[in-house]
Amino acid sequence: MHTLPLTVRRSIELMGLVILGFVIIQGQQIIMPLLMAFFMSIVLLPVYRFLVSKKIPRVLAIVMSLLVMIIVTVLIVLFISSQLKPVISDFPSIKENILKHIDSLSKWFSEKTGMSEDQQTDIVNQQSQKMLDSAGNVLGGAAGSVGSVLIFFGLLPIYTFLILYYKDILVKFIFLWFPKDHYAKVREVIHETESMIKSYLVGLLIQITYITILLGVALMLFGIQHALLIGVIFAILNLIPYIGALFGNIIGVLLTLSSSEELGPVLTVLIAIAVVQFLDNNILMPRIVGGKIKINALASLAGVFVGGALAGIPGMFLSLPLIAVFKIIFDRSEQFKQWGVLFGDELPGEKKKLKTAKK
Template identity: 60%
Template sequence: MNNMPLTVRRSIEVMGLFFLGWIVVLGKGLLTPLLMAFFISIMLLPIYRFFQDRKFPDAVSIGISLLTLIIVLAGIVWFFSSQMSILIRDFPTIQKNVMNHLTSLSEWVGSKTPFSSQEQTKFIREQSNNLLNYAGNLLGSVAGGVTGILVFLGLLPIYIFLLLFYKNLLLRFVFLWFPRDRHEKVGETLGEIQVIIKSYLFGLLIQVTYMTILLGGILMIIGIKHALLIGVIFAFLNLIPYVGALLGNVIGVLLTLASSDELWPILVVLGTIAAVQFLDNNILMPRIVGSKVKINALATIVGVVLGGEIAGIAGMFLSLPVIAMLKVVFDRTDQFKQWGVLFGDERPERSPMDVPVLRWRSDRVRKKLEEENKIEPPHKD
């Protein structure tokens, strides 16, 4: 393929990306749980290896790892259900507060516009009916997707078990794709992928924990109702880059507005979320996850939107680790280095139009840019 003209090689690359995307869209029902199981199995590797080193059989080591995962997920579900039961118990108060806010809003609109209270009431009633119809259709689609969700949850532990059980076979399959003189580089790439994905996912787990405790604890001390629920919802939504933080702010405001008859708690919630997010983005998260791989904002946003279009919320969560994994592969493949540059954040200070060396496929140039952008090379723990 190296003897082909450059335009032919680039055309084949673009066609390959097109067909790869087509296969992903057609096979998303298979690939989404498989990718999720792959990333979770990487997180479970330390537990699996702990018991394997103590001469436990493979099946027992994997079973204990899965049991640990199930206990953690059960704890999360219990926490959500307990918080939602508190929210449902406060529903009459929420309904009363919502009506008070709507009345205040109606009076303000009436004082600033020519619309009377009757016209506003008619408009609200019409929009409420439309909203109810939309909610009914949405619930119908959700009910229709229950089977798919159950299949997804049923396949997940099976895939995790099989990926861990056959990991050596799968690794041999990967090595057999490459000639012997490339095996050392392939091994280094696989090791870096494991380190980066494990670091990223464990970092997200720690992030969800301290965001929930920090945000929920501060709001609880201030006296905001449903503080823990706001904290845990924002912590989980914050895992979705850019989009999740916006949705978390909106849901936090709606919960606060519904549970309080005053407006000052909204400002408190927004201010607290902004302060906690600033602390998370600039101090805590960089120290926990590190900066082993940096994905630029453009690639992140496009990846999140594309993942959401392909596989919904699960695709949005999976988008960033998939891009990070692809970047590691592209950076260490001579044929696809340009795609690694496109995904990365190794931004040159000067333009390649003025500095010819920045146009080269050079590992030395890449490492220099990584140092300038404070990107640490992955290392095994």
């Protein structure tokens, strides 16, 4: 059988990546809910299979599984809302504290640079005017953003229901793409993908819970206001690899500054976050996920930025599990094996050293 030259195959792969990116950008309102529904359906599969094993009709089993997902989501939203109420009620004092911090920062900046407070005010006013000039574009897209969110969460349960209902057809569709002598490898990829996604997403739910408890309780013991809210926000933002933790730190500092006139609590928050993050990254999360996602830091970080550029926040959140799924497929394909190596965390020579050590 005639095979294409290597350079032609690589060119086709790169063109395929460009076309895939274009398709994701143009169809993200359809693709992102589908991908999220695919991951959610895999997480709900054990619940669905358990209910079916108890002789519950398939449709009712799927509906009950979806109800579990909806109840968990509603409880999380209610918990966050309950934590936001004190912040909203304390808004006058928060505004006063922020003004004091701005005044202190302005005086410090004047001492260091010699720039008067009036000059600083002029600069702030100029920048504010620029922000107001661009606000029209933001407000103009706000309705579209709200509409996109409503479409996303409206389609998510529908897609999840249909994927669970037609899962056997989808599996058969996958198998029909390959010759029968490859069925064992295809079955292995499907089982490993299912195991990885379940382990990863369930691990994220557990991660949100223990980070909220650890960070929230630690900050409460130190007398930090809005301690649980800081814990919840950091735990949720931490789901986005690398970038989320940075924004979690910033929001934690801002919430602390808004409720305190001193900088001591800010240092307490930063130290508490650093300790919890160390425990999470080095002890807790590796044991929970069990090393299922073996993606190197470069591929993870690049994936987050590319996912964000192509599909916004959903793209950033889904980037890591998607790369992990692709790696599982690439590792078992001779044609795309080099992509699996690029995404992996195994340095050249490590496997050889491991074998030598075992001997």
